[in-house]
Amino acid sequence: MTTQLDFARVPFAADLSSYGHRPAIIADGRTVTYLELGQRVGDLARDLGGERRLIALAASNDVDSLVAYLAALTGGHPLILLPEDKPAALGSLIAAYDPDVVLRSAHGEFSLEERRAGSRHDLHPDLALLLSTSGSTGSPKLVRLSHANLQANAESIATYLGITPEDRAVTTLPVSYCYGLSVINSHLLRGATLVLTGLSVVDPCFWDLCRSERVTSFAAVPYTFELLDRVGFSGVELPSLRYVTQAGGRLAPERVRHFAELGKNRGWDLFVMYGQTEATARMAYLPPRLAVDNAGAIGVPVPGGSFRIDPVEGLPDGELVYTGPNVMLGYANQPEDLALGRTLTELRTGDLARKNAAGLYEIAGRRSRxxxxxxxxxxxxxxxxxxxxxxxxxxxxxxxxxxxxxxxxxxxxxxxxxxxxxxxxxxxxxxxxxxxxxxxxxxxxxxxxxxxxxxxxxxxxxxxxPDPGASPSGAAGQDSVRRIFQECLELTEISDTDTFVSLGGDSLSFVAVSVRLEQLLGHLPPDWHLRTVGALERTPEHRHPSEKEPGRIQKKRLLARMDTGVVLRAMGIVLIVSTHIGLLEWQGMAHVLIAAAGFNFARFQLTGRRLPRLRRQLTSVARIAVPSMAFITFAYLVTDRYSLANVVLLNAILGPEQVTTQWHFWFIEDIVYILLAMSALLAVPWLGRAERRFPLMYPLALFSAGLLTRYELIEPNVPHTLPALWLFALGWAIARARNLPQRVLVSALTVLTIPGFFDNHNRELTMIAGILLLTWLPVLPVPRILSKPVVLLASASMHIYLVHWLVYPPLVETSPALAVAASLTAGIAYWSLCNAVSYTRRRRGRKAEIRQATILPSPATTD
CATH class of the missing domain: 3.30.300.30 (ANL, C-terminal domain)
Structure with missing residues (x-):
């Protein structure tokens, strides 16, 4: 249904032009005055029509998004606000609420999708904005905010921060996040200036921008302060900075004291704040002068608001309840709820609180479970x-x-x-x-x-x-099966019935475990990853080296038997890097490693029940994607060779069709795409059952489907990537080939399908040889003196592949051999760093458990 425009006005959105030629927005070196902003907002409001409609906006930190947000408020159209970079969340909410108009703004492009001329919704006249309580997940539960809520909270924040037209706030948070949105609202209310940017505080250009545009404030969440420490914020010169605000979660008291004292010494204030989406953003703030002595407090209610503490049976602290004009109308869980008016007048925060001796409120924990x-x-x-x-x-x-x-x-x-x-x-x-x-x-x-x-x-x-930093059980300096699993899989409790696969082992941890087990047992059973810890400990080979025959000890010192997949990864990365650098010409190993990835997927990722198996598969994907995206982000920031599509591993879909430097990370994208696709297929119950019932026929069916792109019988519209599916499926089939006829079959498929894939016979021969080795030789003898280098190279192979693109260019003219050595060394270093970060996070979590007697206090906000 359609509703004629009859709505309460939001003055800070409707009266923009009253500030005339004052600068409203600075973005990409261009200044937009309040007069210009008001004209653009009015133009878009007219385009949105004279009838109230439900609008969804996928926003980024750009001028078009801000104009769209303000136009919806000015035109009285209720707005669902979401981040631009979460298309799945947008799709979920579109499906749940069926908006009449969808607006999108990203990368300098703005789109308006009018899904119907009028509206099918009954929209309450007070309804202005709809925000998610669960970040960007696409949950249908939304907070219903009124025009009066937005105006009241903006006025309250502007009052206690003392915002004036001379202030300039830089956008460190997304516009779609209620904390970031409150910065925008409060500054527009006072005719101040917004410096719009997508730069991070770790980017030196961000601080250059703050200095050049005379920024007076920025907003931070707890994680931002960690980043500030990393970039040496205490030494950054910001002569115009007036204050820093903190919200979005609890900042440890010692961190509050540190930054409050730093601000005092450097001439700016720290405002610690507390809020929830349900209160439009802010409910409390800690006056800066009190921060050092009351670092654990959230402070006092914002102007216009008030707190009370309701007793909770059986607990010394009560529940914090907030009342004020910024309290939401209520929740929406379905489109019909958009017709509702106010369904509550106060906000039960769910936080347990107390008042300290200074009369300030402190959060003691969560009442909610x-x-x-x-x-x-x-x-x-x-x-x-x-x-x-x-x-x-x-x-x-x-x-x-x-x-x-x-x-x-x-x-x-x-x-x-x-x-x-x-x-x-x-x-x-x-x-x-x-x-x-x-x-x-x-x-x-x-x-x-x-x-x-x-x-x-x-x-x-x-x-x-147990301290995760201490050695696991077992005699000092003496390996055992259990100790190897504990250290390599970073677990503290392992039972006799656990297996490598059930404990979440994957191809990345397989290398270290298999090598150490081979050294311990003398002979590693081919199916060791499926054997229980108890069974491995009872194998005849599991004896102390002093108990073994002298001749066997002599032989072991000379040769080690290593998993073929491990050796191929080590050889492959050396040949790939050497070929890219020009030290030698030996192509084809990257495609062998794609087959090896399919082989390992079948070995490690297909056991167990459907949902735990899916979690294990997605965890394995994350172990590839997260360090890759982290490094590519760094490469994007320090060079001009890559794009944001590279950062999010979408270059194959969004990047140029011609092969440029943006295709450097094609291998990572291939593996991530294929692993996600295979995991999604197996999550379908009947397909999962089919794989278990037909373990060889299933990958052969995928192999056949992959041949359609291998022989270009269909156009995948994803250049350079999908043709690798057939190799992944071939590796999967190799892992499922249990007897001689089956191995002969997969070998024949290898020999028949690889020729002609490249116009390079040597490259194709390398692929055939590598895949046949994987098929027929489960282990390979390696000189023991090389076993540790092989383990290092195989473990760090992905990281080496990532970093060598940045390491070798400045060295290749001096010495290709030096460039190769530097690339391998840098990759191993990055692998070590990633492991150290992961270990430190787990260690801190374990020590936190020891320190805490009760549930840690946490002002768990939904900012």
């Missing part, structure tokens, strides 16, 4: 229900680093940890189980969680909690 661990929202009640369903009485607690569960009675904690980690989707290292004789309870029979936390702490003190 939710925690966010490694980015995943975990329902503690669901954890208890999951265990209850298998007959285990439990009390679940947690913080931002660890899920801690106390279980009543005697149970196998190793098994339950595995079940729980898989059930809630957490890494095993983030789940801590502790047995207690009886769970403490309140008089009403409910679990006494503070007492449980104290009891868990007592048990930890009695039993000792």
């Amino acid at each position: 939710f925690v966010k661990i490694v980015g995943l929202r975990v329902d503690l009640g669901q954890v208890e229900q999951l265990l209850s369903a298998i007959g285990v009485t439990a009390a679940a607690m947690g913080d931002d680093d660890m899920l801690t569960v106390a279980i009543e009675g005697g149970h196998d904690t190793n098994l339950l940890t595995k079940v729980l980690a898989q059930g809630v989707g957490l890494p095993r290292a983030a789940v801590g189980l502790h047995t207690v004789q009886e769970l403490p309870r309140l008089g009403n029979g409910k679990i006494n969680y503070p007492a449980v936390a104290a009891l868990v702490r007592q048990r930890q003190a009695e039993q000792g909690t």
Whole structure:
């Protein structure tokens, strides 16, 4: 249905032109005055029509997005606001709410998709803005905000920050994020200037921009402060900076004190703030003069707002309740909810709070039974229900680093940890189980969680909690099967029934585990990755070296038997880098490694139940994609050879068809695309069952489908990439070939399909030889003196491939051999750095568990 325009005005959006020729926006070196901005907003508002319609905006930090946002407010059109770089979330909300108009702005292009002339929605006249409570996930649960909410919060923020027309705020946060949006609203309200940029604080150009445009403030979330430390912010000269704001989560008190004191010394203020999307952005702020002495507080209510603390039975702290004109109208879960008016007048924050001696509010924890661990929202009640369903009485607690569960009675904690980690989707290292004789309870029979936390702490003190930095169980300096698994897979609890695959092992960890097991056992069974830890420990070869025959010891010192896939990865990366640099000409190994990737996928990623298997597959993809994207981001920032499509691994889809430097990372994109596609296929129940029932025929069917692009019988519209699917499927089939006829079949397919793929016989012969080695020789003898270099090169092969594109160009003219050596060394260094970062994160999580007696206080906001 359509509704004639009859709406409350938002003055800061409707009265832009009143500030005349003052600068409103500075972006890409161009200044847009308030008069120009008001004209552009008015023009777009007229284009959106004279009837209220539901609009969805996929926004980025650019002028077009800001104009679209303001035009919707000015025209009275309720707006669903989302980030431009989350198309899946946009698609989900379009499907859920069926907006009448969809606006998109990115990369200098603006589009207006009018899906119908009028509107099919009944829109309440007060409804102005709809924001997600769960970031950019596309959840249909939205916060309904009114025009009055936006105006009131903008005025409140502008008041306590003392914003004037002379202020200039740089955009460090997305416009689609309520914290970032509040910066825009409050500055437009006062006729101040917005410096729009997508640059990060780690980019030197960001600070150059701040100086050249005389920026007076910027907004930060806790992670921003970590980045500020990395770039040496304390030494950055910013003569015009007046204040820094912090919200979006709890900043540790010691960090608050550090930056408050830094600001005092450097002439700017730190405003610590507290808010939730449900209150349009801000509910409290800590006056800068009080920050050093009250670093754990959220401060006082924003102007126009008030707090009260309602008692919570059984807890010393009560729930914080906020009242003010910025409190939302209510939630929307479906299109029909858009017709609702105000359904609540106060906001129950879900945070437990207290007042300190200075009269400031402090957050003591969460009343709601939710925690966010490694980015995943975990329902503690669901954890208890999951265990209850298998007959285990439990009390679940947690913080931002660890899920801690106390279980009543005697149970196998190793098994339950595995079940729980898989059930809630957490890494095993983030789940801590502790047995207690009886769970403490309140008089009403409910679990006494503070007492449980104290009891868990007592048990930890009695039993000792293993330090991830300490050596796992076993004699010092002496390997065991269990110790190898613990160290290489970075786990602390491993049972006799675990296998390499069930513990989440993949092709990246396979290298280190297989080499150390071969050294320990003397002979590594071909199916070792599927054998249990107990079975491996009972193998006849599992004896201390002193027990073995002298002749065998002599032989072992000369040769090591290494997995063929490991050797191919090590050889392959050396030949790939050497060929790119021009030290020698030996092409074809990259395509051998694609077949090896399919081979490893079949070995490590196809066992177990559907959902745990899918999580394991996606984790394996992340171990490739995350370090790749991190390095490519660095390459994008320091060179002009790459694009944002490279950063997000979408060059094959969005990049140029002609081969340029932007195609350097094609191999990474290939592997990620194929692994995601295979994981998606196997997530379909009937396809998963088909793979288990026909383990060889399934990859052969994929191989046949891949031949359609290999022989260009169909046009995939993704240049240079999809033709690799047939090689991946061929490697998968090799892993499933169990007997002589099957190996002969896959060998014949190799010999028949590879010739003609390239107009280079040597390249094709290399591919055939590598794949046949993978088919017929599960292990290869390698001089023991080379075993460690082979392990290093194979483990770091992906990282070497990434970094060599930046390392060799300045060295190749001096010495190609030096360029190769430097590339290999730099790649190993980057691999080591990635491992160190991962290890440090896990170590901190484990130590946090030891330090905490109860749930860590967390002002868990949905900013």
